Amino acid sequence: MKHYWWKILAMLLLLYSIVMGILGNVPALPIVHETIRNVYFHVPMWFSMFTLYFISVVYSIKYLSSNNPRHDLVAVESVNVGIIFCMLGLATGMIWANFTWGAPWPNDPKTNGSAIATLMYLAYLVLRNALEEEQKRGRISAIYNIFAFPIMIVLMYILPKNTDSLHPGAGGNSGFGDFDLDGSMKAVLYPAAVGWILVGIWLMSLRFRIRNLEYGRHQAEY
């Protein structure tokens, strides 16, 4: 099998999710009505973001043990693409919230938590740019990243689960799984999530390869 098979797979999964996401059967629920289909497009943004941040923390740990600057580059590019997915998730969530919860930003703990987590990762990028020396920058930002990841999980997943949240599946709310009795939503959501995660990794690998080219040229000049 060719090495790019997973990119084709990502495209096919997302095509499937677009077609089935709009034409497939969904449970009829009050308030959300047809907007329940946003689950197929809004939620995978967050899955992709979690995956990219996880890749980033793995490569930060690898960098600390190997001192290979390429591992540091993977870590920073994963965060760069992760932030894009987070912004897309926030934007789509705000549109959805405006029509179902009545306001684009109803101070939901999960929404606030994700905003704080985004600021934390933006601080990671600012921290990197503030440090001149390559090794110092790599080490300090790797350690920051390792601390940021569990805090992000707590802010976006654990705390909202334990308090009252508008999001499904939090604070005793019923999740979408309770309404999706025949599993027709799961059959679209999971392929969509895998597809978006693969696209996120693809974008990250493109950015990493550009960064790597720049790094190689930089090394050749000296």
Next chain:
Amino acid sequence: MKKAILSILLVINGLICSFAQSNAGVEMASGLRSSGKIYVVVAVLVVLFIGIGIYLITIDRKISRLERQQKR
């Protein structure tokens, strides 16, 4: 007489209420989908997505070419 009219009104009112309840199901866009026009939207989205996908692939190939050039 008055009592009879009142009770009939009450029954009618009850019937209307019960009908209203049975009709107050969740409103879904089943009409939109069954009319067939939604396929147009699906087609547009598919075209958009394929376009972006092909663009991604060309960027990928361009970077591969640059990588090969740098190796030499």
